Amino acid sequence: MKLSAYTDVCLRVLMTLAAAEGERVTSQQIADRIQVPYNHVIKAVAELRRRGTIEVLRGRNGGATIAEAGLDQRVGELVRALSSRDEVIDCAGHETGVPCPFAADCRLREALARAREAFMAELDLLTVRDLVRPGRAGATGPVSLGLPAMGSHAATV
Amino acid sequence: MKLSAYTDVCLRVLMTLAAAEGERVTSQQIADRIQVPYNHVIKAVAELRRRGTIEVLRGRNGGATIAEAGLDQRVGELVRALSSRDEVIDCAGHETGVPCPFAADCRLREALARAREAFMAELDLLTVRDLVRPGRAGATGPVSLGLPAMGSHAATV
Numbered sequence: 608m609k610l611s612a613y614t615d616v617c618l619r620v621l622m623t624l625a626a627a628e629g630e631r632v633t634s635q636q637i638a639d640r641i642q643v644p645y646n647h648v649i650k651a652v653a654e655l656r657r658r659g660t661i662e663v664l665r666g667r668n669g670g671a672t673i674a675e676a677g678l679d680q681r682v683g684e685l686v687r688a689l690s691s692r693d694e695v696i697d698c699a700g701h702e703t704g705v706p707c708p709f710a711a712d713c714r715l716r717e718a719l720a721r722a723r724e725a726f727m728a729e730l731d732l733l734t735v736r737d738l739v740r741p742g743r744a745g746a747t748g749p750v751s752l753g754l755p756a757m758g759s760h761a762a763t764v
Numbered sequence: 765m766k767l768s769a770y771t772d773v774c775l776r777v778l779m780t781l782a783a784a785e786g787e788r789v790t791s792q793q794i795a796d797r798i799q800v801p802y803n804h805v806i807k808a809v810a811e812l813r814r815r816g817t818i819e820v821l822r823g824r825n826g827g828a829t830i831a832e833a834g835l836d837q838r839v840g841e842l843v844r845a846l847s848s849r850d851e852v853i854d855c856a857g858h859e860t861g862v863p864c865p866f867a868a869d870c871r872l873r874e875a876l877a878r879a880r881e882a883f884m885a886e887l888d889l890l891t892v893r894d895l896v897r898p899g900r901a902g903a904t905g906p907v908s909l910g911l912p913a914m915g916s917h918a919a920t921v
Contacts, residue, residue: 609853
């Protein structure tokens with residue numbers, strides 16, 4: 608079971624900015640920190656800005672910062688919005704061009720829709736702020752932005 | 765949010781055999797009924813047989829039938845087993861070769877694991893038998909195996 612690579616990148620961008628609250632971070636800096644190609648970060652930044660979860664200032668001292676609304680955003684709500692077009696399985700044949708013959712009246716399809724909602728409801732228990740909050744006693748927090756770059760930037764997402 | 769195409773095919777094969785309980789169905793017949801390439805069906809049939817959910821008889825009058833254990837199989841349990849290697853997002857960088865720098869101690873990763881389990885738990889409320897049971901008053905059941913073939917067989921799954 609997978610979320611789309613696009614949803615993944617959006618979440619990583621938002622967590623990066625949440626962890627760097629107050630700091631202005633350029634798209635190139637985000638790309639370096641999360642090890643994702645620059646052009647994917649650009650798209651995610653544009654979408655998150657459109658949703659009001661981040662603010663972007665242009666120019667020499669520009670960069671993105673997380674908005675208050677972004678910190679308060681329920682994770683399930685965000686994932687639901689970013690993957691609104693996905694079906695859990697491709698009943699309608701969007702990818703194959705061939706709809707499943709069972710699609711019209713299928714118990715599995717209904718069950719998968721309920722399961723998807725249970726998945727999102729679980730994520731709704733957390734806000735973006737919760738994701739970057741240090742969780743365990745003595746832990747320094749989840750986001751170690753100072754980590755050295757691992758591997759190349761040629762990740763396909 | 766998607767299940768893998770492989771899990772999808774396995775579910776369709778199992779539903780086809782559940783709907784045709786008592787009948788022996790060849791892999792080619794299954795492929796025709798669910799509109800999925802023959803070689804994908806072959807793989808799914810082998811796996812489902814290995815798991816004891818279907819029985820396969822070779823030879824002229826051969827074919828697959830669903831086992832009692834297959835009818836009683838919890839859907840979540842099956843999906844969990846078929847997608848055991850999947851992470852909800854590619855934290856470890858299996859696809860990109862670049863692990864996420866947050867991966868080691870990430871609140872999101874933990875939340876996604878809980879959400880995945882909520883998804884499976886919802887599917888565990890049903891058995892395979894439930895999936896092919898007529899649901900609504902007056903409905904003839906979910907699986908209309910007599911449907912004419914739609915589109916080509918060139919589906920990529």
